[in-house]
Amino acid sequence: MIKIITIPFSESLENFTDKELQEFSKRKKILNYKAEFFKGNNNSYWTILLEYENSVPEKLEKKDEYENLNENEIDLYNKLKVWRKEKAQKEAISVYIVSTNKILNDIVKLKPKTKVELENINGFGKRKIEKYSDEILEIVKKYYNAKGE
Numbered sequence: 391m392i393k394i395i396t397i398p399f400s401e402s403l404e405n406f407t408d409k410e411l412q413e414f415s416k417r418k419k420i421l422n423y424k425a426e427f428f429k430g431n432n433n434s435y436w437t438i439l440l441e442y443e444n445s446v447p448e449k450l451e452k453k454d455e456y457e458n459l460n461e462n463e464i465d466l467y468n469k470l471k472v473w474r475k476e477k478a479q480k481e482a483i484s485v486y487i488v489s490t491n492k493i494l495n496d497i498v499k500l501k502p503k504t505k506v507e508l509e510n511i512n513g514f515g516k517r518k519i520e521k522y523s524d525e526i527l528e529i530v531k532k533y534y535n536a537k538g539e
Contacts, residue, residue, distance in 0.1 A: 395438050397410070406434075418445055423438055426438075465533075466529075470494045470497060470526070471485075474489050496514075505519055
């Protein structure tokens with residue numbers, strides 16, 4: 391795929407602002423590029439032609455979601471995802487506001503039994519403890535009781 395980005399000179403910063411280029415290239419693999427400098431409309435510009443491909447295919451992103459989880463843990467992880475989706479729909483918010491995939495992954499790995507253990511999970515602060523801890527702890531408890539653990 392091809393993308394053309396034009397970067398103007400910013401007199402206030404006394405520099406070329408490459409924010410658009412940086413944002414674009416975060417999740418792309420740049421295969422080839424060609425940069426040209428030009429002047430026009432009383433300003434200086436770099437224009438860059440980028441040949442690229444997406445660096446993380448969707449299938450790999452899905453696989454990363456289950457990183458370091460065994461089959462049993464994936465089952466619990468998926469149960470937590472269902473809970474998160476239902477919670478988000480009920481509250482009319484994004485699922486990632488309820489909990490990120492990383493937090494769900496950490497919950498599965500930590501197997502918390504108390505609110506204090508949930509607080510040890512990065513990204514699970516007081517507000518989430520107040521709103522969601524009872525339900526999450528119940529899901530984890532039921533899951534492991536059913537498994538005999």
